[in-house]
Amino acid sequence: QVQLVESGGGLVQAGGSLRLSCAASGRTFSSNPMAWFRQAPGNEHEIVAAISRNTCSTYYADSLKGRFTISRDNAKNTVFLQMNSLKPEDTAVYYCAAKRFPSYDYYTRREEYNYWGQGTQVTVSS
Numbered sequence: 786q787v788q789l790v791e792s793g794g795g796l797v798q799a800g801g802s803l804r805l806s807c808a809a810s811g812r813t814f815s816s817n818p819m820a821w822f823r824q825a826p827g828n829e830h831e832i833v834a835a836i837s838r839n840t841c842s843t844y845y846a847d848s849l850k851g852r853f854t855i856s857r858d859n860a861k862n863t864v865f866l867q868m869n870s871l872k873p874e875d876t877a878v879y880y881c882a883a884k885r886f887p888s889y890d891y892y893t894r895r896e897e898y899n900y901w902g903q904g905t906q907v908t909v910s911s
Contacts, residue, residue: 787811787900789881794905797871801909805866807881807902815859816887821866822895823877823907833879834866835891844891871909878904 793805805821820835834855835844843855854867864881882898892898 789883789900789902791879791881791902791905794879794907796908796910799872799909799911801871802867802869803871803907805868805879805881805905805907807864807866809862809864809883809900813859813862814883815862818884818888818891819857819864820882820892820898821855821864822880822882823875824880824904825874825877828877830880830895832893832895835893836864837889837891838887839889842889842891844893868907871907873909873911876907876909878906880904 788810789807791805791807793803797803816838818837821833822830823833824830832846834853836855836857845853852870857864881902883900885899
């Protein structure tokens with residue numbers, strides 16, 4: 786059974802940092818694109834960052850460039866999201882996603898991902 790388990794969320798003051806982790810089990814995702822999405826109350830899921838299989842290609846939402854960094858450790862079947870200079874508007878549930886089939890590209894649309902974690906809450910206080 787494939788599982789994606791996020792961790793690292795929590796409550797942080799504005800300007801602080803958090804590092805989210807997403808550990809995959811049940812199969813290897815070393816050749817598969819992965820991504821982070823988030824959903825704030827009343828909003829739809831939005832792409833945060835995406836990464837290709839070999840980490841050569843990454844994507845960030847425009848509003849997050851320079852503050853967030855996505856990375857992956859294929860040996861550990863884990864993807865990370867380093868979040869710096871956090872703002873109250875970053876408050877959301879953050880989800881990890883993985884694509885079923887291998888690809889050298891990254892993907893930014895929710896429907897392109899097949900596996901999802903349960904989410905981890907990130908709350909940024911002002």
